[in-house]
Amino acid sequence: MNLLTRQTDYAVRALGYMMRRPENNATAAELTAALKIPRPFLRKLLQELTKHHVLRSRKGAGGGFELARDPEKIRFSELIEIFQGPLRLNHCTFRKKPCPNKKVCAMRRRIGCIEEMVINQLRATKLTDLVQKGE
Amino acid sequence: MNLLTRQTDYAVRALGYMMRRPENNATAAELTAALKIPRPFLRKLLQELTKHHVLRSRKGAGGGFELARDPEKIRFSELIEIFQGPLRLNHCTFRKKPCPNKKVCAMRRRIGCIEEMVINQLRATKLTDLVQKGE
């Protein structure tokens, strides 16, 4: 049971690296070298972040990626959603689609409550909370 | 992202069913019919619960499974651990095994804190909290 997939974890590292640079930017090549993440995988993930407007990119020579916003405004929850879909701990596995029982299901209520706590925490956590400032 | 796997979910249903019976017991055949879970899968999972002393079993004609303890004493956390391994949301994916960085890693600290909340909730939740009494 793991809260993060590798992609999300890598994304945090990459964003953290950029956050510590004066211009909040980097190229895929730089990040590959610095973080030792397989390059094509990293690139895919950076593109995904760009699509979701967490990064901005510039093509061509001298191009690269930069944070699209203040790191204080990048939520952990947002990153997880990008790579892992909506924040739900709570799917009902029974009888496929919408479970008729869902409203009265005691288990769902319990998990729903835990879910809510987790989501609140994740929303409250910003990129700046995930990375050491120093070094 | 899902807190439970199907096995855990099924296990809760099966245990819940037994909990509502006067003798806290049932056979695999009964449970299959009542819960519509694939039988061999269910059987495997019941055996697992027996191994971990959540259930007791009796072989042979007239045999079956029964709760090994008071449902108040069966924790949600325990069930999850049986089917999904130790409760950790927190593996470090970097550089394989024990991460030298782990102690200072801001992200791990954050997740660790969330993890702790979740685990506390799961430990506090008993089988009786997961199942409707009535019906």
Next chain:
DNA sequence: ACAAATGATACTAATTTAGTATCATTACGT
């Protein structure tokens, strides 16, 4: 002996996650 139950174990299938490969497009510098 037979039937009804679980125990043990090994296998297959489906799904999700991780990672690779390729080619198209854009922009800078000469």
Next chain:
DNA sequence: ACGTAATGATACTAAATTAGTATCATTTGT
């Protein structure tokens, strides 16, 4: 204009995890 350095898009393969099946052995009540 051209070459090079970058990202965009897309399709594919591989590995890991989860779900599910199949089979045979063992025990127990009648």
